[in-house]
Amino acid sequence: MNDANIAPKLVELVKIRVSQLNGCAFCLRMHTRDAIALGGTSDRISVIAAWWESQYFTKEEQAALAIEESVTSSPSGYRMKTPPIFCRPISIQQSHSSQSL
Numbered sequence: 416m417n418d419a420n421i422a423p424k425l426v427e428l429v430k431i432r433v434s435q436l437n438g439c440a441f442c443l444r445m446h447t448r449d450a451i452a453l454g455g456t457s458d459r460i461s462v463i464a465a466w467w468e469s470q471y472f473t474k475e476e477q478a479a480l481a482i483e484e485s486v487t488s489s490p491s492g493y494r495m496k497t498p499p500i501f502c503r504p505i506s507i508q509q510s511h512s513s514q515s516l
Contacts, residue, residue, distance in 0.1 A: 436487050
């Protein structure tokens, strides 16, 4: 993920949500601990399951979680239906130059 220039805290948020959808308690514990070690707060972590209803997440985090939910299937084959508010384009400013791409 370092090559993609994605913030480690954002990576852990996505990993926590994937673990929730996959029903993996071991992974949830591991990624929650990792997120806390990176400065994540219990308030933010506790509402990841309903991130679209929360004011805790930036537009970049919301976009990443929406993408993750659109491609993650649970073990039972259920695919999360992204809330309608995220079915529209989200503009994210790039923080790196085009030379680093």
